[in-house]
Structure formats: C-alpha cells, structure tokens
Amino acid sequence: MGPGDTAPSAAEADAASEAHEETSDEPEERSAEPARAEHDPVVQDEPGDRREEAAVAAEREQAAPEGERCARCGRSGTEGMEGEPFEVVRQRTRTVRSAGSTSWAMKSAAEAATPYPIASIGTTLGRARCPQPASTARMKHSLATHGQLTPLVAATRPQGVELVDGFKRVAAAEMLGWPTLLVATRPLDETGQWAAMLLLNRGPSSMTALEEALVLREMAAMGLLQTEIAALCARHKSWVNRRIGLVDRLHPELLEAMKLGLLHPGSARRLLSLPPGNQLEVAAAVQRARLGPWDTELLVGLWRRTKDPTVRRALLSEPRASLHKQHPERRRSPLDPRLGPEGQRLCRCLHRLSAVMTETSRRLTSAQSATDRAILDEELRSAAAAASRLSTELGSARTSDNGRESDGSGAIS
Numbered sequence: 001m002g003p004g005d006t007a008p009s010a011a012e013a014d015a016a017s018e019a020h021e022e023t024s025d026e027p028e029e030r031s032a033e034p035a036r037a038e039h040d041p042v043v044q045d046e047p048g049d050r051r052e053e054a055a056v057a058a059e060r061e062q063a064a065p066e067g068e069r070c071a072r073c074g075r076s077g078t079e080g081m082e083g084e085p086f087e088v089v090r091q092r093t094r095t096v097r098s099a100g101s102t103s104w105a106m107k108s109a110a111e112a113a114t115p116y117p118i119a120s121i122g123t124t125l126g127r128a129r130c131p132q133p134a135s136t137a138r139m140k141h142s143l144a145t146h147g148q149l150t151p152l153v154a155a156t157r158p159q160g161v162e163l164v165d166g167f168k169r170v171a172a173a174e175m176l177g178w179p180t181l182l183v184a185t186r187p188l189d190e191t192g193q194w195a196a197m198l199l200l201n202r203g204p205s206s207m208t209a210l211e212e213a214l215v216l217r218e219m220a221a222m223g224l225l226q227t228e229i230a231a232l233c234a235r236h237k238s239w240v241n242r243r244i245g246l247v248d249r250l251h252p253e254l255l256e257a258m259k260l261g262l263l264h265p266g267s268a269r270r271l272l273s274l275p276p277g278n279q280l281e282v283a284a285a286v287q288r289a290r291l292g293p294w295d296t297e298l299l300v301g302l303w304r305r306t307k308d309p310t311v312r313r314a315l316l317s318e319p320r321a322s323l324h325k326q327h328p329e330r331r332r333s334p335l336d337p338r339l340g341p342e343g344q345r346l347c348r349c350l351h352r353l354s355a356v357m358t359e360t361s362r363r364l365t366s367a368q369s370a371t372d373r374a375i376l377d378e379e380l381r382s383a384a385a386a387a388s389r390l391s392t393e394l395g396s397a398r399t400s401d402n403g404r405e406s407d408g409s410g411a412i413s
C-alpha cells in the first residue's frame with residue numbers, strides 16, 4: 001500500500017457492506033452524458049423496517065373511521081401524507097409533539113395550487129439535495145414538452161414560501177426562462193418540512209440514500225432523537241441510524257462535491273467501502289473519467305483487490321481502459337444520435353440485456369454450478385418463461401418495424 005493507504009478496519013468493512021447492500025436492484029450504470037438516467041439503487045429495507053411498516057399498516061386499519069374510504073384507492077380513512085390516513089399521521093406526530101412537529105394532510109395535486117414567481121420561492125432546504133445534471137436535463141425536456149404536470153410543494157413562511165419538493169422543476173424552469181410555477185403550500189414547521197421532504201420522495205428514483213441521510217442529519221441537528229425521527233418518517237429506527245452513518249463515513253470534501261453536483265450520489269456511496277484516506281484519490285479518477293455508479297463500483301472492486309501501489313496508480317490513471325480490460329462485457333457502442341430519449345434508454349437496456357445473457361450463459365454451462373442448478377430449478381423455470389416472453393416481444397417489434405420500412409412509413413430521412 002502507498003503512504004495514504006490504511007488497512008480496512010471493522011467499521012470500514014461495514015461500510016463496504018452498506019455500500020453494496022442495495023445494488024442488486026439498481027438500474028445499470030450510465031456514464032455522465034446529458035441524456036442518460038442515473039439513479040441510486042432501490043432501497044431494500046431490513047426485516048426490522050418491514051415489521052415496522054407492517055405495524056403501521058395494521059394501525060391504519062384500526063385507526064380508520066368507520067365508513068370512510070379513499071375515493072382513489074379504496075383504503076379506509078382520510079388520505080394523509082404519502083397516502084396514509086390522516087388520523088395515523090396525527091397519532092404518529094403526537095408522540096413527538098414536544099419537538100414541534102406539525103401534522104398535515106395531503107391534498108389533491110390540483111387543489112390550492114397558486115402561481116408564484118420563481119424568484120420568490122425560497123430554496124434554502126436544497127442544501128440537503130444533490131443536483132444531478134442529467135436529471136435536470138430530463139426535467140427540462142419534460143417541462144418543455146408537457147408543461148408543469150404537478151405543483152411544487154412549499155411550506156408557508158411569513159416572508160413567503162420555502163420549497164420542500166420540486167427542486168429539479170425549479171432548476172429546469174429557470175433554464176427555460178419561465179417566470180412562474182404552480183405551488184401548493186402547506187403549513188409545515190421546521191421539523192415537518194424535513195419529514196415532508198422524505199415522505200414526498202419515497203419512490204425508488206426520487207431521493208438517493210445519501211440525500212435521505214442529509215435530511216435525517218438536519219433533523220438530528222434540531223435535537224430530535226433517532227426514535228423520534230423514525231416515528232415522523234414512518235421508518236424503523238435502524239434505518240435512520242444506517243442512513244446517518246452513510247454521511248458520517250464519507251469524506252467532507254466528497255460530501256461538498258456531491259452537494260454541488262460534481263459527484264453523483266450513487267458514485268459517492270460506492271466509495272464508502274474505501275478507507276477515508278483513499279476516497280479522495282479514487283473519487284478524482286471517477287470524476288475525471290466521468291464514471292457512473294456501476295463503473296465506480298467495479299473500479300473500487302479492482303482497487304481493493306490489488307495491493308501493489310504501482311498497479312493502483314495505473315488503475316486510477318486510466319480507469320476506463322482498466323475496466324474494459326477486466327470487464328469486457330461492459331463495453332458499449334456509441335448511441336445513434338438520431339435516437340430520442342426513450343430510444344436511448346431502450347438501446348442501453350438492449351446492451352445490458354446482451355451482456356447479462358452472455359454472463360448467464362457462461363455461468364449455466366460452468367461445471368461449478370452443476371450442483372446448484374437443481375436448487376435453482378424454480379428460478380430457472382421463471383427465467384425461461386421470462387426469456388420466452390421477451391423473445392416473442394423482440395420478434396414482434398422487429399416484424400412491426402420491418403413492415404413499416406417496407407411501405408416507407410418508417411424510413412428515416
């Protein structure tokens with residue numbers, strides 16, 4: 001190891017596990033091209049989290065007033081934040097009333113939306129969000145094509161409104177030169193605004209794990225206990241602890257780069273498995289080569305496997321060449337410039353599919369997997385059925401496209 005290298009401790013081994021715990025469901029990495037989508041992995045909650053959410057779901061049914069049901073989904077009770085019955089939200093926030101939390105009910109997207117000048121919308125809460133140029137570019141395209149489909153959510157303040165949800169829409173609208181945006185205001189206090197930000201972004205591609213950690217750290221800085229934060233966010237306390245631990249293990253300089261949009265949060269999370277003394281040098285190579293989260297994970301894996309300082313320096317000096325040499329299945333042909341955004345995404349899916357099929361075929365024919373194939377019989381049958389359906393759909397797509405080309409309707413000038 002070099003002078004800055006340190007042997008991974010037990011805490012760093014935990015960091016490596018944390019950094020890789022959710023990668024199985026993450027979309028394939030995209031390099032930092034303007035049209036490419038880059039999202040952090042879908043969060044896989046621990047068993048304790050699922051038990052906690054199951055308890056909340058049971059509480060919903062018990063707390064729902066008799067005869068009241070949501071007109072949209074048919075569940076009992078009056079709709080609250082993130083589709084929760086308002087009575088459940090009120091009961092949960094009552095447990096942390098001493099911290100100044102405020103219960104509030106979500107309204108329909110179009111209700112109480114008012115046009116506000118963009119310059120008058122406060123964005124100080126954006127310090128817990130990490131701008132991603134690719135996501136902003138996609139939002140800009142969406143606004144230019146379809147207009148604003150849903151209003152922003154903001155907290156009312158004596159001096160105006162403070163943005164809680166919709167930071168990408170504001171950034172994209174400013175790029176388009178829009179003067180106003182529709183805003184739905186909510187009476188949120190300083191605790192409620194952070195809880196609302198988390199609950200409004202619980203989708204798999206809304207907030208990254210490190211962004212969630214930044215929000216949770218803001219709540220902890222207000223004096224809330226982790227158990228109180230968990231109750232406000234309808235999460236298990238272990239989830240809160242793990243998320244805050246992510247930020248604590250990341251080098252401060254990388255945290256600032258992430259907030260400025262210079263480092264993708266998914267890439268930053270992959271660096272957590274490295275000792276703090278080595279995170280900066282690997283991050284510099286990642287930023288210089290414009291690697292996405294998945295390529296960053298592969299680069300970190302190669303760096304950790306080799307102990308020779310000379311090999312490590314060569315690895316970081318030409319990271320893409322090293323990845324192509326060690327992982328030839330990761331090579332991609334350049335995208336056709338005639339493709340639109342959806343066509344580019346489909347093209348990348350087909351590239352990933354081809355790579356996965358090649359690796360799967362190799363593993364299926366390996367002698368080492370012979371004893372495991374009997375155990376995986378159910379998974380093999382399911383995969384075979386999915387492959388059969390996909391083969392039919394691919395054939396139908398090609399037949400349809402060939403038919404349009406033959407009559408001239410699908411020709412590209």
